[in-house]
Amino acid sequence: MPEIYDIAIIGGGINGCGIARDAAGRGLDVYLCEKGDLGGATSSASTKLLHGGLRYLEHYEFKLVREALQERERLWAIAPHFVRPLRFVLPYMPGMRAKWQLRLGLFIYDHIGGRVRLPGTTNVRLAGQALGEGLASSLKSGFEYSDCWVEDNRLVVMNAKAASELGAVIETHTAMTAAKRDGDGWSVTVSLGGHQRTIRARTLINAAGPWANDIVSRTAGRPARGKVRLVQGSHIVVPKLYAHDRCFIFQNSDSRIFFTIPYEGDYTLVGTTDRDFDGDIDQFSATEQEKAYLCNAVSRCFDKPLTTADIVWSYSGVRPLYDDGASAAQKATRDYVIEVDEEAGIGLISIFGGKITTYRRLAEAVMDRLEPLLARDKAKLVAARAGWTGRTALPGGDFAIDAFEEQLAALRARYAFLPEEQLRRLFTYYGSRLPLVLGQAKSLSDLGRTFGAGLTEAEVDYLVREEWARNAEDIVFRRSKLGLNMRSEDIAALDRFLEGKRQSLAG
Ligand SMILES: Cc1cc2nc3c(=O)[nH]c(=O)nc-3n(C[C@H](O)[C@H](O)[C@H](O)COP(=O)(O)OP(=O)(O)OC[C@H]3O[C@@H](n4cnc5c(N)ncnc54)[C@H](O)[C@@H]3O)c2cc1C
Structure with a gap:
């Protein structure tokens, strides 16, 4: 264990673990603490898609969509065991977005950059076809396009595993309880089962997701400048709604979209909701209202109604979005913002927002912001190995x-x-x-x-x-x-x- 780590990362979600892997592979001494299990919060509660986010095009988030589409295939290449391609069917729904709007969105999605191996968009017929089995009779045709599926917790844990094999110290069930400036770095107090310990680090990385504001106030001693907007999203798991292997992306009557995804063999995953959250982040679950919302949404699209009694399992997460002042929760940006805190003295980097799909790029952006804060020899190392995480397989993924x-x-x-x-x-x-x-x-x-x-x-x-x-x-x-x-x-x-x-x- 070094006397002083180059970086101490607070939070073992996808962003914290992704940063740990990148930094350890660039030769830095890395410490990461996670107060619960790795990926135990938002990062295991996602829809599990590596996607550009078709609907973000409507909010003109072209940079985010392009970067995410590039990452989709890159992550598939470094983790071909738990990332796989998926075909999505987007039915045309009378009274909703026009056919030409859907086609235009998909044309941009296919051509904005980043699609190399995945097949592009095609027209599909649903009425009378196996693909349309069980669907409401008003859904007669649509489009089919590609995205990828990821086992989200595997992605988190394999980033932590890679980091630890590169020398990072990863401690789970260990909460950061306090941190204060101490000479040329930070003294960080961590607590494992009530037992407190102090470690030292030159730079602190706040990757605490929904708790990011809390970490800023504990370390900088003032409220965060950037803000996290907490948006709850829940999923339900129900017995298989149809036999084929395609996912559906449906438009709901409130102009939101939702997915039905074949799941774990016998089930269908349905999600998600999008509602501003003001409850206790340490203790929440899918509400009855959210479950009913998803069941009603499915019932409008399939010929057999779905009720909350059909739900086998549900899970819920809180998106730690960057607060860009958008009025509706579903319109808040999914892009990430990295804040380097100068008032707290050098060496506190906080992350707000982001997506699983772009975690690797976020880690690279953090390395860029970290570089000027490091001693010259370490900064050189960090610069020399830029981009390595996109070229090296995650554990177990070393095959084509x-x-x-x-x-x-x-x-x-x-x-x-x-x-x-x-x-x-x-x-x-x-x-x-x-x-x-x-x-x-x-x-x-x-x-x-x-x-x-x-x-x-x-x-x-x-x-x-x-x-x-x-x-x-x-x-x-x-x-x-x-x-x-x-x-x-x-x-x-x-x-x-x-x-x-x-x-x-x-x-
Ligand atoms: C419903 C939903 C669906 C989503 N679907 C997708 C999708 O399909 N594709 C996609 O790309 N993205 C998706 N996302 C977004 C994605 O899940 C998040 O952007 C991402 O998981 C955030 O990761 P994180 O590491 O920042 O946060 P988290 O995963 O929440 O990790 C933060 C960690 O910090 C820890 N922590 C907090 N305080 C402390 C402390 N004091 N000491 C130690 N540890 C601490 C927490 O325990 C937690 O594990 C979805 C999100 C939601 C909620």
Whole structure:
């Protein structure tokens, strides 16, 4: 552990972990603390799309859309195991945006820059076609275009993993409680289970997402100049609405859009809502009103009504958007703003806003702002390695985009005892590192105890040892979504198993 870190990052969401990876790969001494689980807040509550955001074109956010579209394919290339292309169907809906408006938006989306491998827009017929199965009869045709899907928590954890393999110190369940200027840096007090400790760092990076304002006032001793606008977004998971693999992007009667996305085999993910949030950021969930809103939206587009009784699971997050003064929550910018705090003395960088899709570019922008604050030798290092994160695979992703099936086939031969569905899921999560999870196993029983839904002791051990997982929720609702197919008693048994493990390690 160095006597003084170059940077201390507060927050282990996608932005904090992305910055940690970039900085550690440029030779900096990095410390990151996360008060809960990695990606435990907004970064695991997203719609899980790597997208330019078709609707941001209506707000003239061309720079954001272009940058995000470029990132979409770049992230696919560095994480081909848990990023995959998706086709979206945008139905034409009488009384909503005109056909020519949709076509024009998609033309810009296809040609604004950034689309290299993904197929472009096509016209599609829905009426009488498998694609239109279950849809309201008024939806007869539309357009199909491309974006990508990402397992959001995997992206966060693999950035943290890469950072730690490059020497970064990552501490979870560790909250930053105070920080004060101290000679040429900061003294940062962190608390793990009530036990306080101080570390020193030259620069503080505030990547606390919805808590960013709180961190500014704790460190700079004054309210933040830039402001976070908290906007809640909720999703519901319901039994599969249709058999095909396309997502729909529908326009709702309030001119918002929402998605239906095939999810975890047997389900459809529906989201999202967009409402200003003024509750307790440490404790909230999807409201009954939001659930009803999403069910009503689906019911207008499908021939069978959806009710809140159909909901299998829901999750909710708060977007830490930059407050640009927009009147409606859905109109607030999704772009990021980086604030270097001069009043607090050099060395406090705060992040406001952003998207999962653009986290890597945000990390690069933070490195640019950091460079002048570093000693000359470190600044040189930082400049020399600019852009490296877009050229280097994330852990497990060191194979070509089009080699997914080939890699999977090789593992199928090696682990022939695994059911196909389980193997595919494991490869999607761990990619080329799957042998580190399964080891020399020759049969299912070699993987130890099973907890349900294909979760084995070998995988649980790996997640605890290598991926900072501590409790059942980390494993079955964040690192995976296996909890959807597990009984509550299986999840409780997993928690008891993990507690027993912790006690035997402590004893
Ligand atoms: C409903 C919804 C849908 C979305 N869909 C998409 C999408 O499809 N595609 C996309 O690109 N983006 C999407 N986004 C946006 C994206 O999820 C966010 O921009 C991104 O996750 C923000 O990441 P973050 O790291 O800034 O914040 P967070 O993930 O919230 O991380 C901040 C972390 O800081 C920690 N922290 C706070 N205070 C302290 C402290 N004192 N000490 C230590 N740690 C602390 C918190 O515990 C938290 O884990 C969506 C957002 C929402 C809410």
